[in-house]
Amino acid sequence: xxxxxxxxxxxxxxxxxxxxxxxxxxxxxxxxxxxxxxxxxxxxxxxxxxxxxxxxxxxxxxxxxxxxxxxxxxxxxxxxxxxxxxxxxxxxxxxxxxxxxxxxxxxxxxxxxxxxxxxxxxxxxxxxxxxxxxxxxxxxxxxxxxxxxxxxxxxxxxxxxxxxxxxxxxxxxxxxxxxxxxxxxxxxxxxxxxxxxxxxxxxxxxxxxxxxxxxxxxxxxxxxxxxxxxxxxxxxxxxxxxxxxxxxxxxxxxxxxxxxxxxxxxxxxxxxxxxxxxxxxxxxxxxxxxxxxxxxxxxxxxxxxxxxxxxxxxxxxxxxxxxxxxxxxxxxxxxxxxxxxxxxxxxxxxxxxxxxxxxxxxxxxxxxxxxxxxxxxxxxxxxxxxxxxxxxxxxxxxxxxxxxxxxxxxxxxxxxxxxxxxxxxxxxxxxxxxxxxxxxxxxxxxxxxxxxxxxxxxxxxxxxxxxxxxxxxxxxxxxxxxxxxxxxxxxxxxxxxxxxxxxxxxxxxxxxxxxxx
Numbered sequence: 298x299x300x301x302x303x304x305x306x307x308x309x310x311x312x313x314x315x316x317x318x319x320x321x322x323x324x325x326x327x328x329x330x331x332x333x334x335x336x337x338x339x340x341x342x343x344x345x346x347x348x349x350x351x352x353x354x355x356x357x358x359x360x361x362x363x364x365x366x367x368x369x370x371x372x373x374x375x376x377x378x379x380x381x382x383x384x385x386x387x388x389x390x391x392x393x394x395x396x397x398x399x400x401x402x403x404x405x406x407x408x409x410x411x412x413x414x415x416x417x418x419x420x421x422x423x424x425x426x427x428x429x430x431x432x433x434x435x436x437x438x439x440x441x442x443x444x445x446x447x448x449x450x451x452x453x454x455x456x457x458x459x460x461x462x463x464x465x466x467x468x469x470x471x472x473x474x475x476x477x478x479x480x481x482x483x484x485x486x487x488x489x490x491x492x493x494x495x496x497x498x499x500x501x502x503x504x505x506x507x508x509x510x511x512x513x514x515x516x517x518x519x520x521x522x523x524x525x526x527x528x529x530x531x532x533x534x535x536x537x538x539x540x541x542x543x544x545x546x547x548x549x550x551x552x553x554x555x556x557x558x559x560x561x562x563x564x565x566x567x568x569x570x571x572x573x574x575x576x577x578x579x580x581x582x583x584x585x586x587x588x589x590x591x592x593x594x595x596x597x598x599x600x601x602x603x604x605x606x607x608x609x610x611x612x613x614x615x616x617x618x619x620x621x622x623x624x625x626x627x628x629x630x631x632x633x634x635x636x637x638x639x640x641x642x643x644x645x646x647x648x649x650x651x652x653x654x655x656x657x658x659x660x661x662x663x664x665x666x667x668x669x670x671x672x673x674x675x676x677x678x679x680x681x682x683x684x685x686x687x688x689x690x691x692x693x694x695x696x697x698x699x700x701x702x703x704x705x706x707x708x709x710x711x712x713x714x715x716x717x718x719x720x721x722x723x724x725x726x727x728x729x730x731x732x733x734x735x736x737x738x739x740x741x742x743x744x745x746x747x748x749x750x751x752x753x754x755x756x757x758x759x760x761x762x763x764x765x766x767x768x769x770x771x772x773x774x775x776x777x778x779x780x781x782x783x784x785x786x787x788x789x790x791x792x793x794x795x796x797x798x799x800x801x802x803x804x805x806x807x808x809x810x811x812x813x814x
Contacts, residue, residue: 302615309485309619310462313478313626317465320474326657330471330664331403331638335394337476337555343568345479346552347576348486349631350378350542350569355580357442361597362526363584367518368511369526370584375577377531377538382570385543390566391559392711392790393550398558399789404638405550405707412710412783413720415647420724422643424731425547425703426636430671433629434678441679444618446602453680459626460676467630468668472555475631482626489617490580496608497583500590507582513589525750533759537701540762542569545704547635548628559793629672637667701762702730705769715770716787719778722769730765737761 328334337345363370396408406425409418441455450458467475498506511519522528543566544550556562587600591607594600605617641664646652655663706723709715737745737757745756 299611301612305615317469317474321469332555333472339561339564342552342565345476346569347572348479349628356601357598360584360601364597364600366523369523373531377535379574381539381542386566389543390553390562393553394556394562395790404642405547406643413723417720417723433675437679446599456679463626464672467633493583494579529755533755540704548631551635633668633671636671640667702727702765717777718773722772726765726769729768730761733764734761
């Protein structure tokens with residue numbers, strides 16, 4: 298990287314901190330900090346949802362998949378998420394802001410106290426928070442890998458740099474800062490991605506490269522399914538993505554909770570789906586072309602970074618690197634905000650009685666401390682990422698394998714078809730999914746490793762979520778649960794009509810404030 302590249306990157310980091318400082322003035326209460334006051338426009342929510350859905354790991358772990366296996370990356374990841382969001386537009390996204398309007402929730406898990414009871418809510422809150430620390434840690438590591446390739450910055454320094462900047466603007470700015478930086482980062486990545494796309498076309502054979510280069514790539518790289526990424530793998534991850542992107546990943550639920558109404562949340566989900574359908578085709582194209590431009594790479598996780606250095610002049614390298622940072626900082630900042638909401642509104646009030654009656658300013662202060670602590674712990678995890686299987690191991694195996702059992706009671710609990718699934722179903726399905734993960738990952742690891750590669754991933758990633766769904770549904774059928782308050786809540790989430798917005802009305806779940814009805 299040249300001096301101009303460093304100046305571009307420094308200007309980007311300064312801009313992110315500046316946005317956080319600007320957004321700080323808009324955060325007068327915890328509601329402002331965690332859900333943007335429930336007034337985020339649908340287009341901003343949709344772009345923020347899209348940007349919060351992937352990180353620099355795409356340009357490290359996923360770049361390696363694109364280099365080695367080809368077009369299947371778009372099939373199992375981008376198309377899978379597009380389908381997941383198309384489903385979520387009608388089933389899940391509209392229900393999140395309706396929860397806020399009826400109960401005043403500012404955390405995705407607050408409603409679980411009514412839906413399943415306090416023990417279930419706490420179980421999901423604690424386990425989900427612990428899991429997300431590992432997920433965000435993987436993203437810091439991925440970003441540091443890129444910085445190491447570009448500028449020779451040691452991995453620990455890279456982790457501390459990117460994590461530290463995100464820590465500053467997320468701690469002071471809240472969801473408004475996250476969403477506005479998402480927008481800025483989207484524009485940066487749009488320019489950087491188009492520059493890379495056009496540069497690859499010019500370097501090769503022009504526009505015709507889009508359809509002619511596939512003959513020059515390794516056999517199978519143009520196929521819909523390739524290597525371990527078979528139809529079985531794609532179907533497993535389709536299920537994982539449906540649960541994750543519709544709110545099982547808490548920061549993505551926050552984008553919908555911040556929407557004014559269910560109809561605006563539906564439009565936000567539709568915009569995110571459209572972006573996942575189109576933008577990855579541009580973004581992944583240089584990664585697919587990399588085996589031709591940079592043949593014989595030993596470490597294919599470095600392919601996108603090396604491609605950038607090979608093709609772009611000084612200044613533009615810094616722009617592309619800023620775009621790569623944009624994804625990680627967008628996703629990790631929003632993760633921190635969502636986890637902080639859960640800690641502040643769900644975990645601490647259950648542990649400390651005084652937290653149930655604090656004023657709005659104190660709650661806002663606690664929220665900021667929670668954001669700071671979460672990002673700090675995730676940075677520590679990033680510094681030890683290799684102990685957990687590296688970037689791909691953390692994201693695909695750990696997070697993919699465990700997000701399902703946590704997300705199932707959350708998402709299915711919103712739907713009338715599963716009203717009879719109560720706390721026993723929720724806790725048992727979570728425990729069954731966790732048990733399957735431990736068994737497949739550790740106890741029977743040798744036997745599973747002897748299977749075909751796609752079957753290994755399907756069993757380790759898909760096994761926990763499939764078992765959790767089966768257990769959840771079966772217990773609801775065998776031991777149906779009835780609760781008038783829970784049933785009324787689920788039934789009310791089907792339409793936007795309802796009581797005026799209330800804040801803090803979930804019994805015992807959050808502080809009493811002057812905003813309460």
